[in-house]
Amino acid sequence: MNRVKKTLKEQVSSSARTVYKDTSWTNEVGFVRSVADGIIKVSGVRRVAAGELLRVWVQSGDFVIALALNLERDEVGGVVLGRDSEVRQGDLVTTTDSLMTIEVGPSVQGRVIDPLGRFLDGVGSPTQQGDRSLLEVNAPGILARRSVFQPLHTGIKVVDSLTPVGRGQRELIIGDRQVGKTTLAVDTIIRQGQDHLEGGTAPVYCVYVSIGQKRSTLVQIVQGLRRRGCMGYTTIVAATASEPASLLYLAPYAGAAVAEWYRDRGQHSLIVYDDLSKQAVAYREMSLLLRRPPGREAYPGDVFYLHSRLLERSAKLADNLGGGSLTALPVVETQAGDVSAYIPTNVISITDGQIFLETELFYRGIRPAMNPGLSVSRVGSAAQTSLMKKISGSLKLELAQFREVAAFSQFGSDLDDATKRLLERGGRLTELLKQRKAQPFDPEEVACSIYLATRGHFDDCDLADLSSVEYNTLDNLTTPALEGLRAYLTTGSATLADLEVLSLLARPKV
Numbered sequence: 001m002n003r004v005k006k007t008l009k010e011q012v013s014s015s016a017r018t019v020y021k022d023t024s025w026t027n028e029v030g031f032v033r034s035v036a037d038g039i040i041k042v043s044g045v046r047r048v049a050a051g052e053l054l055r056v057w058v059q060s061g062d063f064v065i066a067l068a069l070n071l072e073r074d075e076v077g078g079v080v081l082g083r084d085s086e087v088r089q090g091d092l093v094t095t096t097d098s099l100m101t102i103e104v105g106p107s108v109q110g111r112v113i114d115p116l117g118r119f120l121d122g123v124g125s126p127t128q129q130g131d132r133s134l135l136e137v138n139a140p141g142i143l144a145r146r147s148v149f150q151p152l153h154t155g156i157k158v159v160d161s162l163t164p165v166g167r168g169q170r171e172l173i174i175g176d177r178q179v180g181k182t183t184l185a186v187d188t189i190i191r192q193g194q195d196h197l198e199g200g201t202a203p204v205y206c207v208y209v210s211i212g213q214k215r216s217t218l219v220q221i222v223q224g225l226r227r228r229g230c231m232g233y234t235t236i237v238a239a240t241a242s243e244p245a246s247l248l249y250l251a252p253y254a255g256a257a258v259a260e261w262y263r264d265r266g267q268h269s270l271i272v273y274d275d276l277s278k279q280a281v282a283y284r285e286m287s288l289l290l291r292r293p294p295g296r297e298a299y300p301g302d303v304f305y306l307h308s309r310l311l312e313r314s315a316k317l318a319d320n321l322g323g324g325s326l327t328a329l330p331v332v333e334t335q336a337g338d339v340s341a342y343i344p345t346n347v348i349s350i351t352d353g354q355i356f357l358e359t360e361l362f363y364r365g366i367r368p369a370m371n372p373g374l375s376v377s378r379v380g381s382a383a384q385t386s387l388m389k390k391i392s393g394s395l396k397l398e399l400a401q402f403r404e405v406a407a408f409s410q411f412g413s414d415l416d417d418a419t420k421r422l423l424e425r426g427g428r429l430t431e432l433l434k435q436r437k438a439q440p441f442d443p444e445e446v447a448c449s450i451y452l453a454t455r456g457h458f459d460d461c462d463l464a465d466l467s468s469v470e471y472n473t474l475d476n477l478t479t480p481a482l483e484g485l486r487a488y489l490t491t492g493s494a495t496l497a498d499l500e501v502l503s504l505l506a507r508p509k510v
Helices: 002-010 014-019 157-162 181-198 215-227 245-263 276-289 303-311 342-350 359-363 386-409 417-432 443-454 463-476 479-491 496-505
Strands: 029-036 039-043 052-057 063-071 076-080 092-099 101-104 131-134 172-175 204-211 234-239 268-274 325-333 353-357
Touching: 039 063, 052 076, 076 245, 101 245, 131 245, 157 386, 157 443, 172 181, 172 342, 181 204, 181 215, 181 268, 181 325, 181 353, 204 215, 204 245, 204 276, 215 234, 234 245, 245 268, 245 276, 245 303, 245 325, 276 303, 276 325, 276 342, 303 325, 303 342, 325 342, 353 359, 386 417, 386 443, 417 443, 417 463, 443 463
Parallel strands: 172 325, 172 353, 204 234, 204 268, 268 325
Antiparallel strands: 029 039, 029 092, 039 076, 052 063, 052 092, 063 076, 101 131
16 A cells, blocks of 8 residues: 555646646555546545545546545545546545635735636736635634724725725625626725725725626636726636535635635725625535435535535734725526515525515616615624715605605606605605716715715706716816815714815805
């Protein structure tokens, strides 16, 4: 047996050593009893642990990495991390006594990597190796956290005003396919670039996890971020639709490990999981092939734990631990708007609120197609400055009244003047909350725009011209006025009277 191991060790290629750093050697050697659909059954490795990496030595002399998942009496069920085309029945398997790790830190910043840490952008490996972190770690405990109080500006008016996101929060983006979920998440990443350019506020480092997307879609996202100068603070973890289910299952955990590196060093990070529905489908596929008993909708019984142990890693840490934060924007796809399905209800119960994108609103041209009635932030105004609380409070009330009256006004022809004014104001506010793709607003622009709209400064504008009037108004604001408003938003000590000068300067010319 020792001679066999020595021979195998001499056959390891330099490329395999480069990809998998851990070359520890153990005394246990087994063999592959069966291999099919990326699942291997191994005999002879009795002391293997759940989640341990296994080396499968193929005929070419290299090894393929597998992950042990099922620990049974006579055999171990594992999943091959990659293609299983080279694995054959009877191939030798050795244990590693190590868990899955990935390279983190500045070396992967601005890069596109896969869940195994391999670079996919064609630039080559970095000159200096970064730190390595486990993919699966325990989430911070209660004493290690503090309540969310710092806003994470998404640059999207309807989100920052109605369902604000705080640093350390988990805000779900949910809706049918092709309603703008990815666009909303990518626009949030683009907005974080303003903090990096200004240098005045603590910047937010971003991680975008692509799960089961087409490669062409991912290429468009990467090119768009690179064109706008956003890749300098962004890491892309890619497991596209052509990859095996094992990589789709591991991709969110790899992205979380990359984002946690910033959080644990007192910095701020944002991670987008796009989307967790496809991860659940990949995990169901693996579980059924491993012969685990199916439950509701054929998902295994631990599919809730699959997402809860991932999303619980998002937190705002206490000051004695550096005060860093990890904000999560998980994405879940629904079928025909059914939010009561298994996976959507699971993720809704884990997160701190949801942004519900409605198909009907999207096709009516209201984009972002957020439904203000079904969307909620359980952190709420705690993630807003006092000025934004006062400005957005009247907006929420007016939109709620508009939705209630609009539902009944279609059945009546004779409306009083007060109802007509309410409908006109609500229509203008709805039009104002529309936003162009990849054009996030600064927080002071969001505050100014909503303040002017709720004070009636846009009531005389034609509905078709409202968007252009708004952009012209914000462009004509003087720099001292915007800087003053930015200071107010930072300190949170302003009152609405401080905006009266802005309203005079920004009065639109109709």
